[in-house]
Amino acid sequence: MRRDPFIKIDQLIARWARGLAAPVLACLLVVSGLGLAGPAVAEGPAVTSAKALVSNLRLGEQGDVTRLVIDFGQGTSVPQNVFTLADPYRVVIDLQDVNFQLPAEAGKTGRGLVTGFRYGQFQEGLSRIVVDATGPVKISRHFALPAQSGFGHRVVVDLQAATPAEFAQSVGLGRPIAAPTAAAPPVSTPREPTADIDRKRVIVVDAGHGGVDPGTHGQSGALEKDVVLAFAKEFGAQLRATGRYEVHLTRDTDRFIPLRERVNIARRQNADLFLSIHADAIDRRGVSGMSIYTLSENASDKEAAALAAKENRSDVIAGVDLHGESSEVTDILIDLAQRETKNFSVRFARTVVRNAEGVTPLLQRTHRFAGFRVLKAPDVPSVLVELGFLTNRSDERNLTTTSWRRRVAGALVKSVDSYFGERLAEGTY
Ligand SMILES: [Zn+2]
CATH class of the missing domain: 3.40.630.40 (Zn-dependent exopeptidases)
Incomplete structure (x- = not known):
């Protein structure tokens, strides 16, 4: 079994839920700001329902992992795509058809490998979160968590530091959605000077x-x-x-x-x-x-x-x-x-x-x-x-x-x- 750096905290939560944990463990949870369970939905193709609402994006650190937790206030969405970009180092998370209603201060400060983030519509029907990284990073995994224990649907993205070589190998991978481009028309010849004086x-x-x-x-x-x-x-x-x-x-x-x-x-x-x-x-x-x-x-x-x-x-x-x-x-x-x-x-x-x-x-x-x-x-x-x-x-x-x-x-x-x-x-x- 692959060693999961978060299994320990998940077990603590389970114990805490059963009333066995000391207050210090509850404290740990607050400080960590992480998702409250292990992966429940495997990485896979996008599955979307009606327009979902992202209500927060939280950052947490656990060992060498920086975790991003996207909280949904209503509805669900699984990232259509998660990939890295260079110059400067960024991580992009594309979600289909979501609205954003985050606290005003969201994204202005960072934590761990993240210095801040932005969000908004990118294309028709496609929303984007752009995360600024402190240096080359890799996406060690991403997964969705179903609504449970008072939390709504969540999407979790884990980042780890990468060497420049590792970063170069994976940059842009994950099929970034191309910017909408239609071929530009050829350079036009000058219009007849008097032919279209009256045109708008x-x-x-x-x-x-x-x-x-x-x-x-x-x-x-x-x-x-x-x-x-x-x-x-x-x-x-x-x-x-x-x-x-x-x-x-x-x-x-x-x-x-x-x-x-x-x-x-x-x-x-x-x-x-x-x-x-x-x-x-x-x-x-x-x-x-x-x-x-x-x-x-x-x-x-x-x-x-x-x-x-x-x-x-x-x-x-x-x-x-x-x-x-x-x-x-x-x-x-x-x-x-x-x-x-x-x-x-x-x-x-x-x-x-x-x-x-x-x-x-x-x-x-x-x-x-x-x-x-x-x-x-x-x-x-x-x-x-x-x-x-x-x-x-x-x-x-x-x-x-x-x-x-x-x-x-x-x-x-x-x-x-x-x-x-x-x-x-x-x-x-
Ligand atoms: Zn401007």
Whole structure:
């Protein structure tokens, strides 16, 4: 029989239940925070019932094992997949069709081999828990426990430290679910300058982050993914109301979309303009104001480079397996198309700065450059707007206020109008 590091504690529980254990044993249980019985359901294919509710995720340590216990408040779900990812070291647990209702502080602190975790929707019908590890780890086992003794259904995942070689052998194993990707369309040829003057311009509005990736957060707990979604909806509605634009939102619910897919949506829709909406955060609370970014491999300044690195982490935060994905577009034709696209992006960014002046506070040197992955559509002028700083009290208040959203969305609509107006006047459309 395989030696089970948890059998001892399970036996103690059994004795305790029979009233034989000393108080010190009960104490041990509380400290350990572990599941209360041995494996009851073998590892196997996913079995799901109606939408289940995850009510907590607890961490415990026993010897060299760090145990994660996922508590279900109602219903049951068995992980569809549990696997590790590198750069940085993470463990991903995919569950089918669950809702989350964890304590607010859940995931902010770690224990044993775990430094923290995040959770949320990853794809339609698929939820994800992303666990940050202190170093290379292996999943020694995972199993489900049926509801019993006052506990609901639980899923247990045991982690142990691994050598880098062991980790490299198992990384990504367990059939990670691929990010939804549809082939990007080829780079389009320029439209006939006058053939489609009357057509509606296509605008893709991208609310950053979402689902398992919350983005940054404010002092009062406002999440970037929520404030940018509210803004994107308001902006989209105002654009549509003009009757001049066909508007697509990359997301209109709290769900995660990989960066590459956001770019592909813009290209599939043949977008004339792509705006990615975000909110910033910084440890200096006095810093405030809106800023706008266009693509450049050479960042305009250190802060812009750091911001791009942070925003580009979205896929990492959500546990997307980027293994084998080429990060740069190398095709020479794409390069040429991109140069013209960049010029239009810069023009639009400057227009936004002009129109936002006096409507909302602006960060000094409002227009900056950096290597944001979400701005890499070679044939769609693209900008990334940081609406303000959630770490600044006044900005956070603005970002969560309906009237501010209306005003700033209005300034962006004005910018879109004058950008296309100018292009029409000069015959570049
Ligand atoms: Zn962001």
